[in-house]
Amino acid sequence: MDTPKNSDQAADFKFGYVTIIGKPNVGKSTLMNRIIGQKISITSHRAQTTRHRILGIHTDPEKQIVFVDTPGIHSVAKKSNRKTINRVINKTAISSIDGVDVVCLMIPANGWTDGDKLVLKALEHVTTPVVLVINKLDKLRSINDLLPLIAESNELYKFADIVPVSAIGRGHNDNVDRLMEVLATHLPHAPAGFDEDQITDRSFRFLVSELVREQLFRRLGDELPYATAVEVTEFVLEPERALINCDIWVEKDSHKSMVIGKKGEALKQIGTFARKNSEVLLERKVFLELFVKVRSGWSDNARDLYSLGYDEGS
Known part of the structure:
Protein backbone atom coordinates (compact mmCIF):
# COMPACT_ATOMS: atom_id res chain seq x y z
CA MET A 1 0.00 0.00 0.00
CA ASP A 2 1.28 3.42 -0.94
CA THR A 3 2.09 5.99 1.73
CA PRO A 4 0.52 9.44 1.47
CA LYS A 5 2.53 12.30 0.06
CA ASN A 6 1.34 14.67 2.76
CA SER A 7 2.87 13.73 6.12
CA ASP A 8 1.47 16.85 7.84
CA GLN A 9 -2.17 15.78 7.83
CA ALA A 10 -4.29 16.99 10.71
CA ALA A 11 -4.80 14.67 13.65
CA ASP A 12 -8.53 14.55 12.92
CA PHE A 13 -8.03 13.28 9.34
CA LYS A 14 -10.11 10.18 8.58
CA PHE A 15 -9.33 7.16 6.43
CA GLY A 16 -11.33 4.01 5.76
CA TYR A 17 -12.89 1.51 3.39
CA VAL A 18 -16.51 1.50 2.20
CA THR A 19 -17.98 -1.42 0.25
CA ILE A 20 -20.88 -0.75 -2.12
CA ILE A 21 -23.09 -3.81 -2.58
CA GLY A 22 -26.45 -4.48 -4.17
CA LYS A 23 -28.20 -6.52 -6.79
CA PRO A 24 -27.00 -6.28 -10.42
CA ASN A 25 -27.60 -3.03 -12.31
CA VAL A 26 -28.74 -0.96 -9.32
CA GLY A 27 -26.18 1.81 -9.91
CA LYS A 28 -23.16 0.87 -7.77
CA SER A 29 -20.54 1.61 -10.42
CA THR A 30 -22.30 4.81 -11.47
CA LEU A 31 -22.25 6.05 -7.87
CA MET A 32 -18.55 5.30 -7.40
CA ASN A 33 -17.64 6.98 -10.69
CA ARG A 34 -19.73 9.98 -9.65
CA ILE A 35 -17.89 10.30 -6.32
CA ILE A 36 -14.41 9.78 -7.78
CA GLY A 37 -15.12 12.14 -10.67
CA GLN A 38 -13.70 9.76 -13.28
CA LYS A 39 -14.74 6.48 -14.87
CA ILE A 40 -13.15 3.71 -12.81
CA SER A 41 -15.87 1.09 -13.20
CA ILE A 42 -17.49 0.42 -16.56
CA THR A 43 -21.24 0.79 -16.92
CA SER A 44 -24.03 -0.32 -19.25
CA HIS A 45 -27.77 -0.89 -19.06
CA ARG A 46 -27.16 -4.64 -18.71
CA ALA A 47 -27.06 -6.43 -15.38
CA GLN A 48 -23.72 -7.84 -14.16
CA THR A 49 -21.57 -5.52 -16.27
CA THR A 50 -19.16 -5.31 -13.31
CA ARG A 51 -17.35 -8.62 -12.80
CA HIS A 52 -14.35 -7.63 -10.67
CA ARG A 53 -13.82 -5.94 -7.34
CA ILE A 54 -12.45 -2.45 -8.03
CA LEU A 55 -11.23 0.25 -5.64
CA GLY A 56 -12.05 3.92 -6.21
CA ILE A 57 -10.17 6.38 -3.98
CA HIS A 58 -11.64 9.74 -2.95
CA THR A 59 -9.36 12.19 -1.15
CA ASP A 60 -10.15 15.65 0.22
CA PRO A 61 -8.58 17.78 3.00
CA GLU A 62 -10.59 16.02 5.74
CA LYS A 63 -10.68 12.38 4.66
CA GLN A 64 -9.73 9.62 2.29
CA ILE A 65 -12.43 7.06 1.50
CA VAL A 66 -11.57 3.92 -0.44
CA PHE A 67 -14.73 2.67 -2.15
CA VAL A 68 -14.95 -1.00 -3.06
CA ASP A 69 -17.18 -1.44 -6.11
CA THR A 70 -18.46 -5.00 -6.36
CA PRO A 71 -20.31 -7.19 -8.86
CA GLY A 72 -24.03 -7.49 -8.28
CA ILE A 73 -25.00 -10.31 -5.93
CA HIS A 74 -27.45 -12.62 -7.70
CA SER A 75 -29.06 -16.00 -7.23
CA VAL A 76 -27.18 -18.99 -8.64
CA ALA A 77 -30.17 -21.30 -8.16
CA LYS A 78 -31.25 -20.87 -11.79
CA LYS A 79 -29.64 -23.24 -14.26
CA SER A 80 -28.45 -20.31 -16.40
CA ASN A 81 -26.45 -18.95 -13.45
CA ARG A 82 -24.71 -22.15 -12.37
CA LYS A 83 -21.53 -21.58 -14.35
CA THR A 84 -18.28 -21.24 -12.44
CA ILE A 85 -17.98 -17.57 -13.40
CA ASN A 86 -21.28 -16.71 -11.68
CA ARG A 87 -20.28 -18.46 -8.47
CA VAL A 88 -16.90 -16.68 -8.50
CA ILE A 89 -18.54 -13.28 -9.14
CA ASN A 90 -20.91 -13.79 -6.20
CA LYS A 91 -18.04 -14.86 -3.94
CA THR A 92 -16.07 -11.77 -4.96
CA ALA A 93 -18.95 -9.49 -3.96
CA ILE A 94 -19.76 -11.19 -0.66
CA SER A 95 -16.11 -11.39 0.44
CA SER A 96 -15.81 -7.62 -0.06
CA ILE A 97 -18.00 -7.08 3.01
CA ASP A 98 -15.26 -8.32 5.34
CA GLY A 99 -12.70 -5.97 6.85
CA VAL A 100 -14.25 -2.66 5.78
CA ASP A 101 -15.43 0.25 7.94
CA VAL A 102 -18.85 0.79 6.33
CA VAL A 103 -21.11 -1.18 4.01
CA CYS A 104 -23.37 0.73 1.60
CA LEU A 105 -26.34 -1.35 0.51
CA MET A 106 -27.91 0.19 -2.59
CA ILE A 107 -31.52 -0.37 -3.64
CA PRO A 108 -33.71 1.45 -6.20
CA ALA A 109 -36.25 4.09 -5.18
CA ASN A 110 -39.12 1.99 -6.53
CA GLY A 111 -38.84 -0.37 -3.57
CA TRP A 112 -37.45 -3.66 -2.29
CA THR A 113 -37.37 -6.64 -4.64
CA ASP A 114 -36.48 -10.29 -4.05
CA GLY A 115 -33.05 -9.49 -5.48
CA ASP A 116 -32.49 -6.71 -2.94
CA LYS A 117 -33.59 -8.96 -0.09
CA LEU A 118 -31.15 -11.65 -1.26
CA VAL A 119 -28.33 -9.13 -0.81
CA LEU A 120 -29.72 -8.05 2.56
CA LYS A 121 -29.60 -11.68 3.70
CA ALA A 122 -25.81 -11.62 3.19
CA LEU A 123 -25.65 -8.91 5.90
CA GLU A 124 -27.45 -10.93 8.61
CA HIS A 125 -24.36 -11.41 10.78
CA VAL A 126 -22.45 -8.25 9.83
CA THR A 127 -21.40 -6.02 12.75
CA THR A 128 -20.07 -3.27 10.47
CA PRO A 129 -22.34 -0.19 10.13
CA VAL A 130 -24.62 -0.57 7.11
CA VAL A 131 -25.88 2.55 5.35
CA LEU A 132 -28.87 2.06 3.05
CA VAL A 133 -28.46 4.07 -0.16
CA ILE A 134 -31.74 4.53 -2.04
CA ASN A 135 -30.81 5.31 -5.63
CA LYS A 136 -32.66 7.04 -8.48
CA LEU A 137 -33.90 9.97 -6.44
CA ASP A 138 -34.20 11.83 -9.76
CA LYS A 139 -37.05 9.50 -10.78
CA LEU A 140 -39.34 10.67 -7.95
CA ARG A 141 -41.80 13.53 -8.04
CA SER A 142 -41.19 14.33 -4.37
CA ILE A 143 -38.86 13.20 -1.60
CA ASN A 144 -42.02 12.48 0.41
CA ASP A 145 -42.68 9.55 -1.93
CA LEU A 146 -39.82 7.77 -0.15
CA LEU A 147 -41.37 7.86 3.32
CA PRO A 148 -43.17 4.46 3.04
CA LEU A 149 -39.98 2.85 1.65
CA ILE A 150 -37.88 4.30 4.48
CA ALA A 151 -40.38 2.99 7.06
CA GLU A 152 -40.35 -0.47 5.45
CA SER A 153 -36.53 -0.46 5.35
CA ASN A 154 -36.30 0.31 9.06
CA GLU A 155 -38.47 -2.72 9.72
CA LEU A 156 -36.25 -4.99 7.63
CA TYR A 157 -32.86 -4.07 9.12
CA LYS A 158 -31.24 -1.79 11.68
CA PHE A 159 -29.45 0.53 9.27
CA ALA A 160 -26.90 3.02 10.60
CA ASP A 161 -28.46 5.60 8.28
CA ILE A 162 -30.65 5.84 5.18
CA VAL A 163 -29.59 8.24 2.42
CA PRO A 164 -31.49 8.79 -0.85
CA VAL A 165 -29.24 9.75 -3.79
CA SER A 166 -29.19 10.21 -7.53
CA ALA A 167 -26.06 8.33 -8.58
CA ILE A 168 -26.34 9.59 -12.13
CA GLY A 169 -25.59 13.08 -10.77
CA ARG A 170 -28.07 15.18 -12.73
CA GLY A 171 -28.66 18.57 -11.16
CA HIS A 172 -27.52 19.89 -7.80
CA ASN A 173 -29.87 17.85 -5.60
CA ASP A 174 -28.27 14.43 -5.99
CA ASN A 175 -27.57 14.23 -2.22
CA VAL A 176 -24.17 12.58 -2.76
CA ASP A 177 -22.52 15.21 -0.52
CA ARG A 178 -24.88 14.15 2.27
CA LEU A 179 -23.86 10.50 1.74
CA MET A 180 -20.19 11.45 2.03
CA GLU A 181 -20.88 13.25 5.33
CA VAL A 182 -22.69 10.21 6.71
CA LEU A 183 -19.90 7.83 5.68
CA ALA A 184 -17.26 10.06 7.28
CA THR A 185 -18.94 9.76 10.69
CA HIS A 186 -18.18 6.01 10.66
CA LEU A 187 -14.52 6.24 9.62
CA PRO A 188 -11.60 6.01 12.07
CA HIS A 189 -9.10 8.81 12.61
CA ALA A 190 -6.06 7.71 10.61
CA PRO A 191 -3.64 9.04 8.00
CA ALA A 192 -4.36 8.42 4.33
CA GLY A 193 -3.43 5.01 3.01
CA PHE A 194 -2.85 6.08 -0.59
CA ASP A 195 -1.23 9.00 -2.39
CA GLU A 196 -3.62 11.93 -2.59
CA ASP A 197 -3.64 11.85 -6.42
CA GLN A 198 -4.29 8.09 -6.69
CA ILE A 199 -7.85 7.23 -7.70
CA THR A 200 -7.75 3.43 -8.04
CA ASP A 201 -5.65 0.38 -7.25
CA ARG A 202 -6.08 -1.00 -10.76
CA SER A 203 -3.49 -0.73 -13.51
Whole structure:
Protein backbone atom coordinates (compact mmCIF):
# COMPACT_ATOMS: atom_id res chain seq x y z
CA MET A 1 0.00 0.00 0.00
CA ASP A 2 1.28 3.42 -0.94
CA THR A 3 2.09 5.99 1.73
CA PRO A 4 0.52 9.44 1.47
CA LYS A 5 2.53 12.30 0.06
CA ASN A 6 1.34 14.67 2.76
CA SER A 7 2.87 13.73 6.12
CA ASP A 8 1.47 16.85 7.84
CA GLN A 9 -2.17 15.78 7.83
CA ALA A 10 -4.29 16.99 10.71
CA ALA A 11 -4.80 14.67 13.65
CA ASP A 12 -8.53 14.55 12.92
CA PHE A 13 -8.03 13.28 9.34
CA LYS A 14 -10.11 10.18 8.58
CA PHE A 15 -9.33 7.16 6.43
CA GLY A 16 -11.33 4.01 5.76
CA TYR A 17 -12.89 1.51 3.39
CA VAL A 18 -16.51 1.50 2.20
CA THR A 19 -17.98 -1.42 0.25
CA ILE A 20 -20.88 -0.75 -2.12
CA ILE A 21 -23.09 -3.81 -2.58
CA GLY A 22 -26.45 -4.48 -4.17
CA LYS A 23 -28.20 -6.52 -6.79
CA PRO A 24 -27.00 -6.28 -10.42
CA ASN A 25 -27.60 -3.03 -12.31
CA VAL A 26 -28.74 -0.96 -9.32
CA GLY A 27 -26.18 1.81 -9.91
CA LYS A 28 -23.16 0.87 -7.77
CA SER A 29 -20.54 1.61 -10.42
CA THR A 30 -22.30 4.81 -11.47
CA LEU A 31 -22.25 6.05 -7.87
CA MET A 32 -18.55 5.30 -7.40
CA ASN A 33 -17.64 6.98 -10.69
CA ARG A 34 -19.73 9.98 -9.65
CA ILE A 35 -17.89 10.30 -6.32
CA ILE A 36 -14.41 9.78 -7.78
CA GLY A 37 -15.12 12.14 -10.67
CA GLN A 38 -13.70 9.76 -13.28
CA LYS A 39 -14.74 6.48 -14.87
CA ILE A 40 -13.15 3.71 -12.81
CA SER A 41 -15.87 1.09 -13.20
CA ILE A 42 -17.49 0.42 -16.56
CA THR A 43 -21.24 0.79 -16.92
CA SER A 44 -24.03 -0.32 -19.25
CA HIS A 45 -27.77 -0.89 -19.06
CA ARG A 46 -27.16 -4.64 -18.71
CA ALA A 47 -27.06 -6.43 -15.38
CA GLN A 48 -23.72 -7.84 -14.16
CA THR A 49 -21.57 -5.52 -16.27
CA THR A 50 -19.16 -5.31 -13.31
CA ARG A 51 -17.35 -8.62 -12.80
CA HIS A 52 -14.35 -7.63 -10.67
CA ARG A 53 -13.82 -5.94 -7.34
CA ILE A 54 -12.45 -2.45 -8.03
CA LEU A 55 -11.23 0.25 -5.64
CA GLY A 56 -12.05 3.92 -6.21
CA ILE A 57 -10.17 6.38 -3.98
CA HIS A 58 -11.64 9.74 -2.95
CA THR A 59 -9.36 12.19 -1.15
CA ASP A 60 -10.15 15.65 0.22
CA PRO A 61 -8.58 17.78 3.00
CA GLU A 62 -10.59 16.02 5.74
CA LYS A 63 -10.68 12.38 4.66
CA GLN A 64 -9.73 9.62 2.29
CA ILE A 65 -12.43 7.06 1.50
CA VAL A 66 -11.57 3.92 -0.44
CA PHE A 67 -14.73 2.67 -2.15
CA VAL A 68 -14.95 -1.00 -3.06
CA ASP A 69 -17.18 -1.44 -6.11
CA THR A 70 -18.46 -5.00 -6.36
CA PRO A 71 -20.31 -7.19 -8.86
CA GLY A 72 -24.03 -7.49 -8.28
CA ILE A 73 -25.00 -10.31 -5.93
CA HIS A 74 -27.45 -12.62 -7.70
CA SER A 75 -29.06 -16.00 -7.23
CA VAL A 76 -27.18 -18.99 -8.64
CA ALA A 77 -30.17 -21.30 -8.16
CA LYS A 78 -31.25 -20.87 -11.79
CA LYS A 79 -29.64 -23.24 -14.26
CA SER A 80 -28.45 -20.31 -16.40
CA ASN A 81 -26.45 -18.95 -13.45
CA ARG A 82 -24.71 -22.15 -12.37
CA LYS A 83 -21.53 -21.58 -14.35
CA THR A 84 -18.28 -21.24 -12.44
CA ILE A 85 -17.98 -17.57 -13.40
CA ASN A 86 -21.28 -16.71 -11.68
CA ARG A 87 -20.28 -18.46 -8.47
CA VAL A 88 -16.90 -16.68 -8.50
CA ILE A 89 -18.54 -13.28 -9.14
CA ASN A 90 -20.91 -13.79 -6.20
CA LYS A 91 -18.04 -14.86 -3.94
CA THR A 92 -16.07 -11.77 -4.96
CA ALA A 93 -18.95 -9.49 -3.96
CA ILE A 94 -19.76 -11.19 -0.66
CA SER A 95 -16.11 -11.39 0.44
CA SER A 96 -15.81 -7.62 -0.06
CA ILE A 97 -18.00 -7.08 3.01
CA ASP A 98 -15.26 -8.32 5.34
CA GLY A 99 -12.70 -5.97 6.85
CA VAL A 100 -14.25 -2.66 5.78
CA ASP A 101 -15.43 0.25 7.94
CA VAL A 102 -18.85 0.79 6.33
CA VAL A 103 -21.11 -1.18 4.01
CA CYS A 104 -23.37 0.73 1.60
CA LEU A 105 -26.34 -1.35 0.51
CA MET A 106 -27.91 0.19 -2.59
CA ILE A 107 -31.52 -0.37 -3.64
CA PRO A 108 -33.71 1.45 -6.20
CA ALA A 109 -36.25 4.09 -5.18
CA ASN A 110 -39.12 1.99 -6.53
CA GLY A 111 -38.84 -0.37 -3.57
CA TRP A 112 -37.45 -3.66 -2.29
CA THR A 113 -37.37 -6.64 -4.64
CA ASP A 114 -36.48 -10.29 -4.05
CA GLY A 115 -33.05 -9.49 -5.48
CA ASP A 116 -32.49 -6.71 -2.94
CA LYS A 117 -33.59 -8.96 -0.09
CA LEU A 118 -31.15 -11.65 -1.26
CA VAL A 119 -28.33 -9.13 -0.81
CA LEU A 120 -29.72 -8.05 2.56
CA LYS A 121 -29.60 -11.68 3.70
CA ALA A 122 -25.81 -11.62 3.19
CA LEU A 123 -25.65 -8.91 5.90
CA GLU A 124 -27.45 -10.93 8.61
CA HIS A 125 -24.36 -11.41 10.78
CA VAL A 126 -22.45 -8.25 9.83
CA THR A 127 -21.40 -6.02 12.75
CA THR A 128 -20.07 -3.27 10.47
CA PRO A 129 -22.34 -0.19 10.13
CA VAL A 130 -24.62 -0.57 7.11
CA VAL A 131 -25.88 2.55 5.35
CA LEU A 132 -28.87 2.06 3.05
CA VAL A 133 -28.46 4.07 -0.16
CA ILE A 134 -31.74 4.53 -2.04
CA ASN A 135 -30.81 5.31 -5.63
CA LYS A 136 -32.66 7.04 -8.48
CA LEU A 137 -33.90 9.97 -6.44
CA ASP A 138 -34.20 11.83 -9.76
CA LYS A 139 -37.05 9.50 -10.78
CA LEU A 140 -39.34 10.67 -7.95
CA ARG A 141 -41.80 13.53 -8.04
CA SER A 142 -41.19 14.33 -4.37
CA ILE A 143 -38.86 13.20 -1.60
CA ASN A 144 -42.02 12.48 0.41
CA ASP A 145 -42.68 9.55 -1.93
CA LEU A 146 -39.82 7.77 -0.15
CA LEU A 147 -41.37 7.86 3.32
CA PRO A 148 -43.17 4.46 3.04
CA LEU A 149 -39.98 2.85 1.65
CA ILE A 150 -37.88 4.30 4.48
CA ALA A 151 -40.38 2.99 7.06
CA GLU A 152 -40.35 -0.47 5.45
CA SER A 153 -36.53 -0.46 5.35
CA ASN A 154 -36.30 0.31 9.06
CA GLU A 155 -38.47 -2.72 9.72
CA LEU A 156 -36.25 -4.99 7.63
CA TYR A 157 -32.86 -4.07 9.12
CA LYS A 158 -31.24 -1.79 11.68
CA PHE A 159 -29.45 0.53 9.27
CA ALA A 160 -26.90 3.02 10.60
CA ASP A 161 -28.46 5.60 8.28
CA ILE A 162 -30.65 5.84 5.18
CA VAL A 163 -29.59 8.24 2.42
CA PRO A 164 -31.49 8.79 -0.85
CA VAL A 165 -29.24 9.75 -3.79
CA SER A 166 -29.19 10.21 -7.53
CA ALA A 167 -26.06 8.33 -8.58
CA ILE A 168 -26.34 9.59 -12.13
CA GLY A 169 -25.59 13.08 -10.77
CA ARG A 170 -28.07 15.18 -12.73
CA GLY A 171 -28.66 18.57 -11.16
CA HIS A 172 -27.52 19.89 -7.80
CA ASN A 173 -29.87 17.85 -5.60
CA ASP A 174 -28.27 14.43 -5.99
CA ASN A 175 -27.57 14.23 -2.22
CA VAL A 176 -24.17 12.58 -2.76
CA ASP A 177 -22.52 15.21 -0.52
CA ARG A 178 -24.88 14.15 2.27
CA LEU A 179 -23.86 10.50 1.74
CA MET A 180 -20.19 11.45 2.03
CA GLU A 181 -20.88 13.25 5.33
CA VAL A 182 -22.69 10.21 6.71
CA LEU A 183 -19.90 7.83 5.68
CA ALA A 184 -17.26 10.06 7.28
CA THR A 185 -18.94 9.76 10.69
CA HIS A 186 -18.18 6.01 10.66
CA LEU A 187 -14.52 6.24 9.62
CA PRO A 188 -11.60 6.01 12.07
CA HIS A 189 -9.10 8.81 12.61
CA ALA A 190 -6.06 7.71 10.61
CA PRO A 191 -3.64 9.04 8.00
CA ALA A 192 -4.36 8.42 4.33
CA GLY A 193 -3.43 5.01 3.01
CA PHE A 194 -2.85 6.08 -0.59
CA ASP A 195 -1.23 9.00 -2.39
CA GLU A 196 -3.62 11.93 -2.59
CA ASP A 197 -3.64 11.85 -6.42
CA GLN A 198 -4.29 8.09 -6.69
CA ILE A 199 -7.85 7.23 -7.70
CA THR A 200 -7.75 3.43 -8.04
CA ASP A 201 -5.65 0.38 -7.25
CA ARG A 202 -6.08 -1.00 -10.76
CA SER A 203 -3.49 -0.73 -13.51
CA PHE A 204 -4.02 1.06 -16.82
CA ARG A 205 -3.72 -2.35 -18.46
CA PHE A 206 -6.73 -3.64 -16.51
CA LEU A 207 -8.77 -0.47 -17.07
CA VAL A 208 -8.26 -0.63 -20.84
CA SER A 209 -9.44 -4.26 -20.89
CA GLU A 210 -12.56 -3.12 -19.05
CA LEU A 211 -13.18 -0.33 -21.57
CA VAL A 212 -13.12 -2.91 -24.36
CA ARG A 213 -15.50 -5.15 -22.41
CA GLU A 214 -17.81 -2.18 -21.82
CA GLN A 215 -18.23 -1.79 -25.57
CA LEU A 216 -19.04 -5.50 -25.91
CA PHE A 217 -21.83 -5.03 -23.40
CA ARG A 218 -23.12 -1.88 -25.06
CA ARG A 219 -22.99 -3.01 -28.69
CA LEU A 220 -23.79 -6.72 -28.83
CA GLY A 221 -27.00 -8.74 -28.45
CA ASP A 222 -28.64 -9.75 -25.20
CA GLU A 223 -26.71 -12.90 -24.27
CA LEU A 224 -23.46 -12.59 -26.22
CA PRO A 225 -21.61 -10.11 -23.92
CA TYR A 226 -21.85 -12.59 -21.04
CA ALA A 227 -19.98 -15.16 -23.11
CA THR A 228 -17.04 -12.83 -23.79
CA ALA A 229 -13.90 -11.85 -21.91
CA VAL A 230 -11.01 -9.53 -22.73
CA GLU A 231 -7.30 -10.16 -22.19
CA VAL A 232 -4.63 -7.54 -22.89
CA THR A 233 -1.73 -9.30 -24.62
CA GLU A 234 0.44 -6.27 -25.38
CA PHE A 235 0.59 -2.94 -23.56
CA VAL A 236 3.33 -0.47 -24.44
CA LEU A 237 3.04 2.97 -22.87
CA GLU A 238 5.18 5.62 -24.53
CA PRO A 239 5.33 9.36 -23.72
CA GLU A 240 2.98 10.36 -26.54
CA ARG A 241 1.23 7.14 -27.53
CA ALA A 242 0.14 3.69 -26.32
CA LEU A 243 0.32 0.47 -28.34
CA ILE A 244 -2.25 -2.05 -27.12
CA ASN A 245 -3.38 -5.48 -28.36
CA CYS A 246 -6.33 -7.33 -26.83
CA ASP A 247 -7.77 -10.80 -27.31
CA ILE A 248 -11.54 -11.07 -27.04
CA TRP A 249 -12.44 -14.55 -25.87
CA VAL A 250 -15.70 -16.14 -27.03
CA GLU A 251 -17.05 -19.64 -26.51
CA LYS A 252 -18.30 -20.55 -30.01
CA ASP A 253 -17.45 -19.93 -33.66
CA SER A 254 -20.90 -18.39 -34.08
CA HIS A 255 -20.07 -15.92 -31.29
CA LYS A 256 -16.86 -14.98 -33.09
CA SER A 257 -18.70 -14.10 -36.28
CA MET A 258 -21.20 -11.96 -34.34
CA VAL A 259 -18.46 -10.02 -32.51
CA ILE A 260 -16.69 -9.37 -35.81
CA GLY A 261 -19.91 -8.55 -37.65
CA LYS A 262 -20.61 -8.17 -41.35
CA LYS A 263 -17.42 -7.03 -43.09
CA GLY A 264 -15.86 -6.51 -39.64
CA GLU A 265 -18.18 -3.59 -38.86
CA ALA A 266 -19.14 -4.64 -35.30
CA LEU A 267 -15.54 -5.18 -34.22
CA LYS A 268 -14.56 -1.88 -35.85
CA GLN A 269 -17.17 0.02 -33.80
CA ILE A 270 -16.15 -1.74 -30.60
CA GLY A 271 -12.51 -0.88 -31.25
CA THR A 272 -13.22 2.74 -32.19
CA PHE A 273 -15.17 3.59 -29.04
CA ALA A 274 -12.82 1.61 -26.78
CA ARG A 275 -9.86 3.44 -28.32
CA LYS A 276 -11.44 6.87 -27.81
CA ASN A 277 -12.21 6.10 -24.16
CA SER A 278 -8.71 4.73 -23.67
CA GLU A 279 -7.24 7.96 -25.02
CA VAL A 280 -9.19 9.90 -22.40
CA LEU A 281 -7.96 7.53 -19.69
CA LEU A 282 -4.32 7.46 -20.77
CA GLU A 283 -4.16 11.09 -21.99
CA ARG A 284 -2.31 10.18 -25.17
CA LYS A 285 -2.84 8.72 -28.63
CA VAL A 286 -3.83 5.06 -28.53
CA PHE A 287 -3.29 2.42 -31.21
CA LEU A 288 -5.60 -0.45 -30.33
CA GLU A 289 -5.86 -3.81 -32.11
CA LEU A 290 -8.51 -6.38 -31.22
CA PHE A 291 -8.41 -10.10 -32.04
CA VAL A 292 -11.39 -12.43 -31.53
CA LYS A 293 -10.52 -15.97 -30.45
CA VAL A 294 -12.62 -19.02 -29.59
CA ARG A 295 -11.99 -20.80 -26.30
CA SER A 296 -14.80 -23.23 -25.63
CA GLY A 297 -16.15 -23.30 -22.08
CA TRP A 298 -13.86 -20.59 -20.66
CA SER A 299 -16.59 -19.22 -18.37
CA ASP A 300 -16.99 -22.61 -16.67
CA ASN A 301 -13.26 -23.39 -16.40
CA ALA A 302 -11.55 -22.40 -13.14
CA ARG A 303 -8.08 -22.25 -14.76
CA ASP A 304 -9.25 -19.91 -17.54
CA LEU A 305 -11.06 -17.71 -15.02
CA TYR A 306 -7.94 -17.52 -12.85
CA SER A 307 -5.85 -16.39 -15.83
CA LEU A 308 -8.38 -13.60 -16.44
CA GLY A 309 -8.24 -12.39 -12.83
CA TYR A 310 -11.48 -13.93 -11.56
CA ASP A 311 -10.00 -15.18 -8.29
CA GLU A 312 -10.46 -12.23 -5.92
CA GLY A 313 -13.12 -13.94 -3.84
CA SER A 314 -11.23 -17.18 -3.35
